[in-house]
Amino acid sequence: MxxxxxxxxNVSKTFLxxxxxxxxxxxxxxxxxxxxxxxxxxLALVGESGCGKSTVARLxxxxxxxxxxxxxxxxxxxDTINSGKALREYRSNVQMVFQDPFGSLNPxxxxxxxxxxxxxxxxxxxxxxxxxxxxxELMELVELDPNCLSKFPHQLSGGxxxxxxxxxxxxxxxxxxxxxxxxxxxxVSIRLGVLxxxxxxxxxxxxxxxxxxxxxxxxxxxxxETAVMYRGQIVEWGDTQEILSNPQHPYTxxxxxxxPDPDLPFADxxxxxxxxxxxxxxxRILSAKLQPEIQKVSDNHFVRNWExxx
Numbered sequence: 001m002x003x004x005x006x007x008x009x010n011v012s013k014t015f016l017x018x019x020x021x022x023x024x025x026x027x028x029x030x031x032x033x034x035x036x037x038x039x040x041x042x043l044a045l046v047g048e049s050g051c052g053k054s055t056v057a058r059l060x061x062x063x064x065x066x067x068x069x070x071x072x073x074x075x076x077x078x079d080t081i082n083s084g085k086a087l088r089e090y091r092s093n094v095q096m097v098f099q100d101p102f103g104s105l106n107p108x109x110x111x112x113x114x115x116x117x118x119x120x121x122x123x124x125x126x127x128x129x130x131x132x133x134x135x136x137e138l139m140e141l142v143e144l145d146p147n148c149l150s151k152f153p154h155q156l157s158g159g160x161x162x163x164x165x166x167x168x169x170x171x172x173x174x175x176x177x178x179x180x181x182x183x184x185x186x187x188v189s190i191r192l193g194v195l196x197x198x199x200x201x202x203x204x205x206x207x208x209x210x211x212x213x214x215x216x217x218x219x220x221x222x223x224x225e226t227a228v229m230y231r232g233q234i235v236e237w238g239d240t241q242e243i244l245s246n247p248q249h250p251y252t253x254x255x256x257x258x259x260p261d262p263d264l265p266f267a268d269x270x271x272x273x274x275x276x277x278x279x280x281x282x283x284r285i286l287s288a289k290l291q292p293e294i295q296k297v298s299d300n301h302f303v304r305n306w307e308x309x310x
Contacts, residue, residue: 005038005074006060006071006072006073006208007037007071008033008034008035008036008060008069008071009070009072010034010069011030011032011056011069011070012066012068013030013059013064015027029055030055030233031232032069032292033056033069033234034234037176037208037209037210038208039175039208041202041208041224042202042210042223043211043224043225043227044222045210045227046229047228051229051230051231052232053229054212057096057178057180060078061096061178062078062087062090062091066079092172092174093174093176094178095176095177095178096180097182098181098182099181099182099185102153104165105161107152110151111148111156114168115138115149115168116131121172122172142197143193144164158186158187158190159190166197170201170205170207174207175207176207176208176209176210177201177207177210178209178210179198180212182211183195183215184213195218198211216244216255220241223240224240225237226239226240228255230251231284231287233290233304234304235251235287235304235306236251236252236303236304237301238297239298239300242298248297248303249303249306250286250287250306251284253283254279254283286306289306293305
């Protein structure tokens with residue numbers, strides 16, 4: 001396997017929560033997070049809301065600073081990327097696509113503006129002719145009609161708007177895309193089209209993806225590797241197929257058990273999960289504890305030892 005584009009090494013992040021009339025208390029959002037992102041491959045970061053998935057992406061994009069640990073981009077610590085020019089270049093290489101495809105587009109401007117502006121800011125095109133040519137190329141890459149350039153965001157579907165966001169990321173020369181729940185606000189019928197586009201971007205353009213999601217089904221479809229996260233720590237990680245077919249950590253098993261089974265009648269499902277809430281609470285309490293010991297299940301499958309949780 002090629003050298004990673006992004007290396008996240010034992011990263012922790014602590015925020016101060018509270019304030020006003022209450023005392024500020026430290027809150028550990030991330031605890032010892034480590035993973036690599038490779039060219040042309042996707043890593044799914046899976047977990048429920050509030051587990052710290054989006055915080056990881058914000059650290060990689062330098063929206064927040066790390067408390068401890070290090071993040072490397074092509075072998076260079078991103079802590080050393082501070083000047084305006086260097087930061088702009090880094091952010092052109094590492095782009096983020098957000099959950100809400102409408103909220104990230106200004107409703108007062110046409111799609112033409114949304115594609116042209118980042119091209120000019122990041123010096124990907126200088127003359128108006130170059131901008132127009134690049135716009136048409138990007139629209140074709142994300143499988144949209146160039147006529148969409150004259151439209152406003154509200155005139156496009158959710159899937160089309162998300163394709164525009166992916167086009168913007170490609171337009172500035174992204175090598176890594178941090179996709180934060182990119183299909184969760186789309187209709188089920190059009191999710192597959194966006195996922196297929198991301199697959200093409202991986203295979204044909206060599207884009208590396210961090211795919212942040214709570215949806216194991218889409219993670220299985222898009223990602224070669226998966227990291228399962230809970231309360232700021234990654235509890236199980238490795239080959240996606242291995243993790244889904246042979247889960248080891250109680251929290252991973254809990255996530256998989258929560259996926260509806262289309263072959264099981266709803267009445268039977270309710271009967272089988274009578275103590276589900278109680279069991280889920282027990283698993284969450286156990287998984288929230290610090291688990292420093294790691295066990296190797298296979299060549300590319302690792303799990304934190306919950307039995308030794310502090």
